[in-house]
Amino acid sequence: MQIRDVILAPGVGAFFYDDQAAIRAGAVQDGFVYTGAPVTPGFESIRMPAASLGLGLALQDGAVVWGDMMSVQYSGAWGSDPLFDSKQMEAVLRETVAPRLLDADVSKFLDANAYVLGPTEGRRLPLALEYGVSQALLAAAAHVPRTTMVEVLCREFETRLPDKRIPLFSQSGDSRDINIDKMILKSVDILPHGLVNSREKFGVQGSHFVEFVEHVAARIVDIGQPRYHPTLHFDVYGWIGLEIGQDPQDVADFICRVGDRVPGFALNIECPVDYGSLTGQLDNYAKIVSHLDDRGSNARVVVDERCNTFDDIKLFAEAKAAHLVQIKMPDVGTVADSARAVLICKQNGVGAYLGGSCAETDLSARVATHIALATGADMMLAKPGMGVDEGLSIVGNEQSRTLATLDYRRSQMAKNTGVTA
CATH class of the missing domain: 3.20.20.120 (Enolase-like C-terminal domain)
Structure with missing residues (x-):
């Protein structure tokens, strides 16, 4: 199964991005916001609304499957990637990742994932992008045989199908x-x-x-x-x-x-x-x-x-x-x-x-x-x-x-x- 086109949809995360370094340094909370100047690069204020960028894969049979790109709450802290920038993600996606997506066979998740999200010039892609694109590829791999994502994963990682819930x-x-x-x-x-x-x-x-x-x-x-x-x-x-x-x-x-x-x-x-x-x-x-x-x-x-x-x-x-x-x-x-x-x-x-x-x-x-x-x-x-x-x-x-x-x-x-x- 091939991908016909790539669709992008701006979205929002379910909480906020917080400047952890500023909070640890004693930033005062005023209602739901923090007062004072941010410390971590990329933050315009200590607390900022979380953003996401949806990636839709338009498949050969007309179906569209999705994944979402975003960062963690404490972006830029303790080794995490910098604050999520949807414009930067879109630029990398269109220039580097989209051509690979349009050339990929999505029927096998791990193979497609390795091909599409391999290093570029010896460097990994932004982790938020990896996260969202891989979600979409997993959804595509499940769509092809009309199974659940867990069935795809169990087959490719050779694990048993689950029969009980995760705490x-x-x-x-x-x-x-x-x-x-x-x-x-x-x-x-x-x-x-x-x-x-x-x-x-x-x-x-x-x-x-x-x-x-x-x-x-x-x-x-x-x-x-x-x-x-x-x-x-x-x-x-x-x-x-x-x-x-x-x-x-x-x-x-x-x-x-x-x-x-x-x-x-x-x-x-x-x-x-x-x-x-x-x-x-x-x-x-x-x-x-x-x-x-x-x-x-x-x-x-x-x-x-x-x-x-x-x-x-x-x-x-x-x-x-x-x-x-x-x-x-x-x-x-x-x-x-x-x-x-x-x-x-x-x-x-x-x-x-x-x-x-x-x-x-x-x-x-x-x-x-x-x-x-x-x-x-x-x-x-x-x-x-x-x-x-x-x-x-x-x-x-x-x-x-x-x-x-x-x-x-x-x-x-x-x-x-x-x-x-």
């Missing part, structure tokens, strides 16, 4: 109290993220953070269903290192103390420290993991920052420098590499958290659901947006529909062949 992780944003109650009432598997991204939220020696963790656990008991027992997951944006110190033993001791305050709950701590480099992050996170394991703690470390590309993820997985690796899909690039990243984590006995960003779109979130199901990720982000309900609906319903479709096909096959599915 969902919801994030609260700044509206923490209301959104946490929503999560509990909806019995979310993993919660609440918490956006602990400032000294005000973390507190002196972590005092506010510890109180927050205890509050979430108590609220689950107060308003949750009797048998509801989620995993607690908090992203602290490096503030353990900033406030407690960077010594791996001290970091592990603090995490253990937090875990001791919520006995009976599994506890994930994301980005406890920023060690300033990939090597520093890799070496020191491995030590933190070792200390926690030696203590038999109920807490696990999740690596995010400084672990962006597939090659980075492979290093962390092989070194067991985290209990869970967040695979932040727009930072990884192609969705094929995100799938490979989940599989490399599983091969090394490390948890695979298929994540992304609140600044993504409904379309990219649905594609991510198929990646998670096909690879058996340990958890995935309920995205996009920061409103809880929208992300849970988009990702949760896509899972449900896909699994129901696969169950139906199994039952039909069993009926036609007389073999029990």
Whole structure:
């Protein structure tokens, strides 16, 4: 199946782009905006509406399939690509990628992906472009045989078709109290993220953070269903290192103390420290993991920052420098590499958290659901947006529909062949 034409459609992400460096430096929040000047190149203000650029592939049979290009919320921070520029993406797409697309056979996803998104003059294409184009190519590969994207992925990566859902992780944003109650009432598997991204939220020696963790656990008991027992997951944006110190033993001791305050709950701590480099992050996170394991703690470390590309993820997985690796899909690039990243984590006995960003779109979130199901990720982000309900609906319903479709096909096959599915 060939592509007849390429269509572009400007769009919006489901949240905002934020200048993380300015926020960490103490930018004051005024309502929904931050006051002061931005620090990270490309930002015109500290908080900017997220943008996307849709790519439509007009196929030979008249169908049009789509993918969305966008960046992560904290663009330009901790190794992420610069702030998304739709005009720049359009120029690269038309000059470099479109000719390859029009020459590609989209019936085999991995072959088309490698051909269209190969390096240009020895350099990778922008990751936002890789992300969106690969979504469209996966949709095209599924359209040709009229199957789901998960079936394409399972066939090409030689994995089993899924028969169970992937646990969902919801994030609260700044509206923490209301959104946490929503999560509990909806019995979310993993919660609440918490956006602990400032000294005000973390507190002196972590005092506010510890109180927050205890509050979430108590609220689950107060308003949750009797048998509801989620995993607690908090992203602290490096503030353990900033406030407690960077010594791996001290970091592990603090995490253990937090875990001791919520006995009976599994506890994930994301980005406890920023060690300033990939090597520093890799070496020191491995030590933190070792200390926690030696203590038999109920807490696990999740690596995010400084672990962006597939090659980075492979290093962390092989070194067991985290209990869970967040695979932040727009930072990884192609969705094929995100799938490979989940599989490399599983091969090394490390948890695979298929994540992304609140600044993504409904379309990219649905594609991510198929990646998670096909690879058996340990958890995935309920995205996009920061409103809880929208992300849970988009990702949760896509899972449900896909699994129901696969169950139906199994039952039909069993009926036609007389073999029990």
